[in-house]
Amino acid sequence: MxxxxxxxxxxxxxxxxxxxxxxxxxxxxxxxxxxxxxxxxxxxxxxxxxxxxxxxxxxxxxxxxxxxxxxxxxxxxxxxxxxxxxxxxxxxxxxxxxxxxxxxxxxxxxxxxxxxxxxxxxxxxxxxxxxxxxxxxxxxxxxxxxxxxxxxxxxxxxxxxxxxxxxxxxxxxxxxxxxxxxxxxxxxxxxxxxxKQTSLRPSIKYVENKEPINLIYAGTTVRYYGQKLLSLAKVVADREDIIFHIYGGKPDWSIQDIKWAEDVGIYKGFVKHEVVKQHIMNAHIGLIVMTSAPELEVMMRTSFTTKFLEYTQLAKPVIVWGPAYCEPVRVARLTMSGLVNDTEDPKSVLSSLEIFRDQSILKQYSDNAWELANNTFDxxxxxxxxxxxxxxxxxxxx
Missing domain, CATH: 3.40.50.2000 (Glycogen Phosphorylase B;)
Structure with a gap:
């Protein structure tokens, strides 16, 4: 035309x-x-x-x-x-x-x-x-x-x-x-x-033997999301069985916390979409963060994060860390494409990741994510x- x-x-x-x-x-x-x-x-x-x-x-x-x-x-x-x-x-x-x-x-x-x-x-x-x-x-x-x-x-x-x-x-x-x-x-x-969705399904990245679980987050890093990410980073830092990487704009943390997160290799800064995509492909699980702050309840009940769709395009299981009433939680539960953790405890989030060491479970969530990417999220x-x-x-x- x-x-x-x-x-x-x-x-x-x-x-x-x-x-x-x-x-x-x-x-x-x-x-x-x-x-x-x-x-x-x-x-x-x-x-x-x-x-x-x-x-x-x-x-x-x-x-x-x-x-x-x-x-x-x-x-x-x-x-x-x-x-x-x-x-x-x-x-x-x-x-x-x-x-x-x-x-x-x-x-x-x-x-x-x-x-x-x-x-x-x-x-x-x-x-x-x-x-x-x-x-x-x-x-x-x-x-x-x-x-x-x-x-x-x-x-x-x-x-x-x-x-x-x-x-x-x-x-x-x-x-x-x-x-x-x-x-x-x-x-x-x-x-x-x-x-645009690729017709060729990405290969499943299993957690092999004693390999650390590779968890990735890409998105908003300020205010309530930023504070939850920082709390998770603090408990991950001492763990050898979990790798956690954060990609996004500069957080509103203290200068000391930003420097610490950069020094320990958790906060990776803002990178272009295609670069983030490569890092997601190398991860085992994609993290979605929502908040239970009362003043943001309406926003959590209504908004939907783009990263959910992008994780599923790469057949990645997700873990949604947020309140039961938020939309990504509803979709994750309905489609069985990811785990849900509706607590405020970062240690609980890390504990829930252990289920993905079972290759049959990781495959099931990966299959469901890919199915979602080729239907509702296509x-x-x-x-x-x-x-x-x-x-x-x-x-x-x-």
């Missing part, structure tokens, strides 16, 4: 299509992997080579905004950015969106730019599509200066529910998310899109859900 004949999508959101994280990678695959769409991106992140630079608009803050964001008023400025600024941004980009003549406007709901998407959609009468991945008003913020105050959080939550109702298609990243948001005429489950099926629903909407509105 020629570029000029492709359906046109304006993407407006905080989460940018890039290779920076699991969420941004999934978005990049949906929008750019198969050359299905002509996409205009509007985000607060700079262009880094995804799509056409001429069709990437970087929403920039004023110099005063940046300056105040580095003062003791920075949390107040963040509240303004979440509540008031979307109206100014919507007015600023309205003509650009209109001139692009999109078939649909698409957004991943967040605390700022997704409301811009809703405003522009309403004002230009262009169908809105949303992809609910995280409940950001109650999110896990790198800094508390980014978090909304309670009254602001209520406003943001009401906005997200309004986006859900206004969306012609409201993709939900899990069944838990759809249950949380309630009835909708078109709310398909859309798991985070992994890379990248082509996930992309088909995304593209087919959008094509139908465009056809019905022309």
């Amino acid at each position: 020629q570029k000029e004949n492709l359906p046109k999508i304006v993407y407006i959101g905080w989460t940018e299509p890039s290779d920076a994280s699991g969420a941004t990678l999934a978005l990049m695959r949906h929008l750019f992997a198969d050359n299905l769409w002509d996409v205009l991106v509007i985000t607060d992140k700079p262009y880094k080579g995804v799509g056409k630079e001429s069709q990437w608009i970087n929403v920039k803050r004023s110099w005063l905004h940046h300056r105040l964001s580095r003062t003791r008023f920075r949390r107040l400025i963040a509240q303004y950015e979440m509540v008031v600024e979307p109206y100014f941004i919507a007015a600023k980009i309205r003509d650009v969106v209109s001139s692009f003549q999109p078939d649909v406007i698409f957004s991943v709901p967040d605390n700022t730019l997704s409301w811009v998407a809703k405003l522009v959609s309403s004002r230009l009468n262009i169908p809105l599509i949303s992809n609910f991945q995280d409940w950001w008003p109650r999110g896990q913020f790198y800094s508390q200066n980014e978090a909304p105050y309670l009254p602001i959080r209520s406003i943001l939550e009401e906005r997200l529910r309004h986006i859900y109702k206004h969306s012609r298609i409201a993709f939900c990243t899990s069944e838990g998310f759809r249950n949380f948001l309630g009835d909708h005429p078109c709310a398909p489950i859309l798991y985070p899109c992994p890379g 990248s082509e099926k996930i992309q088909h859900i995304f593209s087919n629903n959008i094509y139908k909407l465009i056809q019905n509105t022309q």
Whole structure:
């Protein structure tokens, strides 16, 4: 299909299509992997080579905004950015969106730019599509200066529910998310899109004789997740029968703890997706971390980690360390693709790994993971859900 004949999508959101994280990678695959769409991106992140630079608009803050964001008023400025600024941004980009003549406007709901998407959609009468991945008003913020105050959080939550109702298609990243948001005429489950699945099954990596169990974690390393990872690292460090590697951005641990984790070979830093994939292939088990912190219960009940899909693509059993109510636990138990540990005790996590020394058990979990990767988590099926629903909407509105 020629570029000029492709359906046109304006993407407006905080989460940018890039290779920076699991969420941004999934978005990049949906929008750019198969050359299905002509996409205009509007985000607060700079262009880094995804799509056409001429069709990437970087929403920039004023110099005063940046300056105040580095003062003791920075949390107040963040509240303004979440509540008031979307109206100014919507007015600023309205003509650009209109001139692009999109078939649909698409957004991943967040605390700022997704409301811009809703405003522009309403004002230009262009169908809105949303992809609910995280409940950001109650999110896990790198800094508390980014978090909304309670009254602001209520406003943001009401906005997200309004986006859900206004969306012609409201993709939900899990069944838990759809249950949380309630009835909708078109709310398909859309798991985070992994890379293309290989048809050749990776060989099973068994734990041989007295070989150490190789456990790997790749993902978020800050706040509650980071503290759980650090507690696990502390108890692993003295063990010779378990190897534990953490891949991800810089943790918010103390300088001493980061240096210690690097020195003992546990924290490996951030590396590109393809490099992490090679390390996952060399591991026996993939770790998924969720949290039982009460303030993040909604997020745990609704969100779904991309790494679950990527572990299963390599036929790796997983261990989900998190509360019983979180979505990855539900899926792991339903599909028998991994173990679940819903305690807060890192020693208990290590003890539960011993079951994988039994090759028949490891094979069973590996087989189930591979089955999941080729069915529910299959990248082509996930992309088909995304593209087919959008094509139908465009056809019905022309």
